Amino acid sequence: MLEFPRWxxxxxxxxxxxxxxxxxxxxxxxxxxLQVARKTRVxxxxxxxxxxxxxxxxxGDAFSGTYVDTGKLIVRFANVPDQLKARDAVNDALSAxxxxxxxxxxxxxxxxxxxxxxxxxxxxxxxxxxxxxxxVDVNGAVSQLLESYDQSLRRTLxxxxxxxxxxxxxxxxxxDVPNALRVALPPGADVLAVRDALKKSNGDLTFxxxxxxxxxALDMELSPTQVKARRDYALQKNITTLRxxxxxxxxxxxxxxxxxxxxxxxxxxxxxxxxxVKDILGKVATLEFRLEDTQGNAFDAKQSGHAPLGxxxxxxxxxxxxxxxxxxxxxxxxxxxxxxxxxxxxEVNVTLNGQGGDSMLRNTRLNVGKRMAVVYIEKSRQTHExxxxxxxxxxxxxxxxxxxxxxxxLSNQFRITGxxxxxxxELALLMRAGxxxxxxxxxxxxxxxxxxxxxxxxxxEMALVIGMLAVFVFMALYYQRFGLVADLVLLANVVLxxxxxxxxxxxxxxxxxxxxxxxVGIAVDANVLxxxxxxxxxxxxxxxxxxxxxxxxxxxxAIFDSNxxxxxxxxxxxVVGRGAxxxxxxxxxxxxxxxxxxxxxGSRALISLMYGGQRKVARLSIG
Numbered sequence: 001m002l003e004f005p006r007w008x009x010x011x012x013x014x015x016x017x018x019x020x021x022x023x024x025x026x027x028x029x030x031x032x033x034l035q036v037a038r039k040t041r042v043x044x045x046x047x048x049x050x051x052x053x054x055x056x057x058x059x060g061d062a063f064s065g066t067y068v069d070t071g072k073l074i075v076r077f078a079n080v081p082d083q084l085k086a087r088d089a090v091n092d093a094l095s096a097x098x099x100x101x102x103x104x105x106x107x108x109x110x111x112x113x114x115x116x117x118x119x120x121x122x123x124x125x126x127x128x129x130x131x132x133x134x135x136v137d138v139n140g141a142v143s144q145l146l147e148s149y150d151q152s153l154r155r156t157l158x159x160x161x162x163x164x165x166x167x168x169x170x171x172x173x174x175x176d177v178p179n180a181l182r183v184a185l186p187p188g189a190d191v192l193a194v195r196d197a198l199k200k201s202n203g204d205l206t207f208x209x210x211x212x213x214x215x216x217a218l219d220m221e222l223s224p225t226q227v228k229a230r231r232d233y234a235l236q237k238n239i240t241t242l243r244x245x246x247x248x249x250x251x252x253x254x255x256x257x258x259x260x261x262x263x264x265x266x267x268x269x270x271x272x273x274x275x276x277v278k279d280i281l282g283k284v285a286t287l288e289f290r291l292e293d294t295q296g297n298a299f300d301a302k303q304s305g306h307a308p309l310g311x312x313x314x315x316x317x318x319x320x321x322x323x324x325x326x327x328x329x330x331x332x333x334x335x336x337x338x339x340x341x342x343x344x345x346x347e348v349n350v351t352l353n354g355q356g357g358d359s360m361l362r363n364t365r366l367n368v369g370k371r372m373a374v375v376y377i378e379k380s381r382q383t384h385e386x387x388x389x390x391x392x393x394x395x396x397x398x399x400x401x402x403x404x405x406x407x408x409x410l411s412n413q414f415r416i417t418g419x420x421x422x423x424x425x426e427l428a429l430l431m432r433a434g435x436x437x438x439x440x441x442x443x444x445x446x447x448x449x450x451x452x453x454x455x456x457x458x459x460x461e462m463a464l465v466i467g468m469l470a471v472f473v474f475m476a477l478y479y480q481r482f483g484l485v486a487d488l489v490l491l492a493n494v495v496l497x498x499x500x501x502x503x504x505x506x507x508x509x510x511x512x513x514x515x516x517x518x519x520v521g522i523a524v525d526a527n528v529l530x531x532x533x534x535x536x537x538x539x540x541x542x543x544x545x546x547x548x549x550x551x552x553x554x555x556x557x558a559i560f561d562s563n564x565x566x567x568x569x570x571x572x573x574x575v576v577g578r579g580a581x582x583x584x585x586x587x588x589x590x591x592x593x594x595x596x597x598x599x600x601x602g603s604r605a606l607i608s609l610m611y612g613g614q615r616k617v618a619r620l621s622i623g
Contacts, residue, residue: 012601496594
């Protein structure tokens with residue numbers, strides 16, 4: 001007799017029913033769509049939905065439907081031209097309050113969406129979009145840390161009335177980048193008093209007393225552990241900042257992740273205006289608020305090329321101006337920024353955190369009637385050709401974007417005026433998203449058009465269908481009825497794998513499709529092993545039902561061993577791989593698990609239904 005436990009029948013049935021449910025949304029296809037979200041990140045409601053719908057109707061832009069999904073409004077269209085027209089309409093009329101992004105919407109019925117069933121997301125090579133890899137200047141992060149220490153040291157010494165000449169950075173022992181600060185003191189200065197004062201607020205630095213031709217000096221050095229921690233922090237902070245900037249741009253389903261030890265991978269599906277996006281993402285920009293220095297002569301400083309101690313020389317509308325080195329606050333202390341049209345033209349309304357608000361209150365209280373400058377700092381990398389070789393140079397551009405008289409005491413909320421409308425909007429976006437902790441530079445870029453993505457989908461589907469049909473025909477002809485069972489099992493395996501990818505929200509790419517095709521081959525290989533074992537047992541003269549039972553039992557070890565080795569290879573690819581390789585590895589490892597289930601349980605369940613129980617089987621249709 002050939003028996004199969006009822007609980008295993010139930011298990012196979014339940015798993016396949018759930019798989020069909022999760023895989024179902026993938027078979028309806030997608031429509032072009034527009035994703036609209038509030039800039040404040042508050043979920044879209046019926047009022048906001050009505051606002052967008054009324055705008056499109058007034059402009060005569062056709063759309064096939066709208067719905068709110070995860071707090072964002074999705075507007076569906078019949079074709080891409082209608083989608084692009086609607087995006088331009090929303091951007092022109094509602095850009096002050098809303099952000100929009102090109103996306104796709106499943107044609108699946110709303111009841112599937114209401115129960116949380118979604119199709120698997122598509123990668124850039126299938127959907128189209130922008131692929132970027134940024135190199136993070138982690139050494140620049142150490143320099144920024146030294147700058148913050150520089151400001152802290154100056155404030156501490158000034159508050160304690162301890163005289164000093166200047167604070168400079170230098171490269172300490174066992175380091176390849178500047179990792180230390182030196183405080184130059186006037187002759188006869190009390191070095192020990194300076195050291196004790198600075199140690200109270202900077203105890204994590206290593207202090208050493210030095211001697212210079214101009215007088216004593218105090219050296220402070222970062223430890224290797226501090227340098228490494230700063231580099232790691234800069235990388236993670238930059239990832240967070242890039243994610244915030246992507247969110248501000250309204251890109252749907254973006255991917256921002258670490259790649260290697262100092263690179264960031266950014267994938268933006270549906271993005272085609274790459275120049276604008278790259279300009280926003282890659283800007284290493286921050287703000288500094290400084291008071292004007294009225295004691296020095298800016299024109300003399302410009303002619304001599306040297307600013308007086310404690311000041312920095314800038315240009316403002318073609319005229320030189322001296323600003324104090326001591327900072328009031330920086331962009332790192334901003335908590336929010338919004339652009340609007342004020343009485344004096346476009347403006348940015350700024351909100352500072354507690355520390356920044358206290359500093360602004362303290363400085364403006366003492367300097368009402370004096371001018372305060374907002375300095376915009378941007379870093380970039382330029383490549384020049386020198387003697388036939390390309391030379392890369394890091395460039396820092398500092399410019400005053402606002403210079404206004406402090407007419408009242410300011411606190412944690414104030415506004416920046418004197419900007420163009422486009423400048424105000426971009427500045428507010430960058431300030432909300434946060435400044436980068438270290439400069440980043442694009443080292444790889446790929447733009448994939450939506451038509452190419454659709455062609456990739458078509459060719460991938462064709463390859464999968466042709467491969468499966470070839471396998472189906474061969475199995476049916478060679479193994480007859482057992483071959484048909486194998487075909488059903490292979491189809492169930494694809495459905496189960498699709499369901500897993502949809503449930504895990506794994507992104508499907510071209511390598512992923514290759515992984516599905518390879519999984520079909522692995523699954524059919526298991527069925528071939530089982531069937532050949534059954535045929536071998538039949539040749540040995542045992543009964544058909546006993547041959548089926550022996551074939552499954554004896555083929556198990558070979559199937560298990562071969563799948564385990566393939567699974568290990570997939571895990572290794574997932575651990576050490578990146579990008580497309582990791583996508584292939586995910587599909588491969590999941591496919592191995594599903595093929596084991598369908599080949600050993602699903603196949604046996606079907607064959608037991610056909611030949612099991614009390615039936616008297618004279619022969620098997622196995623070729």
